[in-house]
Amino acid sequence: AGKTYELIAHRTREYWGTVRRIDPAxxxxxxxxxxxxxxxxxxxxxxxxxxxxxxxxxxxxxxxGVDPKILEKAFRMLRIHEPVEFVTIFESNxxxxxxxxxxxxxxxxxxxxxxxxxxxxxxxxxxxxxHVFFKLRDGTGEVFCxxxxxTKSFRKIVLQLIPGxxxxxxxxxxxxxxxxxxxxxxxxVRKLAxxxxxxxxxxxxxxxxxxxxxxxxxYRCKKCGFKLGKEAEEAxxxxxxLREGFYEVPPSARRHLTKPLSIEPPTLR
Ligand SMILES: [Zn+2]
Numbered sequence: 001a002g003k004t005y006e007l008i009a010h011r012t013r014e015y016w017g018t019v020r021r022i023d024p025a026x027x028x029x030x031x032x033x034x035x036x037x038x039x040x041x042x043x044x045x046x047x048x049x050x051x052x053x054x055x056x057x058x059x060x061x062x063x064x065g066v067d068p069k070i071l072e073k074a075f076r077m078l079r080i081h082e083p084v085e086f087v088t089i090f091e092s093n094x095x096x097x098x099x100x101x102x103x104x105x106x107x108x109x110x111x112x113x114x115x116x117x118x119x120x121x122x123x124x125x126x127x128x129x130x131h132v133f134f135k136l137r138d139g140t141g142e143v144f145c146x147x148x149x150x151t152k153s154f155r156k157i158v159l160q161l162i163p164g165x166x167x168x169x170x171x172x173x174x175x176x177x178x179x180x181x182x183x184x185x186x187x188x189v190r191k192l193a194x195x196x197x198x199x200x201x202x203x204x205x206x207x208x209x210x211x212x213x214x215x216x217x218x219y220r221c222k223k224c225g226f227k228l229g230k231e232a233e234e235a236x237x238x239x240x241x242l243r244e245g246f247y248e249v250p251p252s253a254r255r256h257l258t259k260p261l262s263i264e265p266p267t268l269r
Contacts, residue, residue: 007071009060010085017056023079024049030063030077036168036188036246037102037115038065038074060084066115067102100170106140110175114182116143120165120193124158132158136169136182144181145169151184151249158184160242164193186248195238201228 011020027049031041041063042049051061060080065071068089075087102115121142122135132147132155147158161167170186200210203221210219210228218229 004064004066005068005071005089005091007063007065007068007075007087007089009062009075009080009087011058011060012083012085013058015060015082016058020052020060021081022049022052022061023081026077026079027051030074033077034065034070034074037067037070038063040064041074058085066100070102104140105136105138105143108143108173108180108182110173110180113172114170116169116182117190118143118167118169120161120163120167122163124161126155126159130155133178133181134158134161136167143173144176144178145171145184146176146181147184147249154184154247154249157242157247158187160240161189162193162195165189166191166193184249186246188246189242189244192240192242192244195240197236197238198233199236201232201234204228 028042031038035041040050042051051063053059053062060082061078063071063074065074071089100113100115102117103112105116105118108114108116116136116138118136118138120134121137124132124134126132130149134145135142136145145158147155149155167190168188169182169184170188171182171184173180173182175181200212200219202208203210203224203226205226206221206224208221208223210221210226212218213220213227216230218227219232220227
């Protein structure tokens with residue numbers, strides 16, 4: 001199973017006890033670029049950065065996350081205006097989500113707990129037992145994601161996803177009859193796709209809503225017989241009810257290792 005990690009940057013001795021010289025704007029930039037693979041970097045409610053301690057200790061800063069490579073990238077994004085003595089990365093149990101690993105879809109295996117970035121590739125559907133399923137795709141493959149009945153209202157969130165939505169899915173992967181299936185524990189909706197409804201045009205001759213003549217065959221007015229091609233269809237962009245952000249299953253459906261979202265900063269972007 002995966003772990004969480006903490007990158008610690010240490011100060012040179014002559015700086016101990018002085019104000020830490022970290023550009024706060026760079027911490028916010030790092031947070032936006034590396035979330036949700038790092039966490040607790042900033043407090044969006046108070047505007048404070050949380051990576052630096054307030055004690056006169058030799059630690060300059062600490063960044064927590066789920067992937068050591070991303071922690072290194074996060075550290076390089078910080079603008080630090082004092083020398084750094086050395087940097088260490090520790091495995092940590094503090095925090096949480098200790099069992100997840102960031103994986104591409106082709107690397108998923110039965111029994112792993114994964115974080116998968118991808119695009120919704122098929123409309124969610126409710127199946128027997130009121131379980132909700134959809135397909136998620138990345139550049140390497142496709143996997144089923146499931147919100148089972150015990151996840152209750154979380155399923156209503158999942159049902160609002162449409163193909164093209166970009167999400168990060170968190171959960172345990174199991175081999176099921178339909179194939180490898182990620183049992184959703186949390187989902188980060190990163191970017192919503194545009195939802196467009198297509199319908200027949202109104203007749204330019206008499207104003208009546210026209211009828212489709214079938215796939216790609218255009219439209220005909222039942223009242224006056226006027227015909228239009230397929231390209232005359234109306235496309236309406238519909239407002240999405242779903243909002244970008246983090247969603248998680250209710251406590252009753254949560255494995256005890258999963259960190260509740262309520263201890264993360266509530267605002268993401
Ligand atoms: Zn007409």
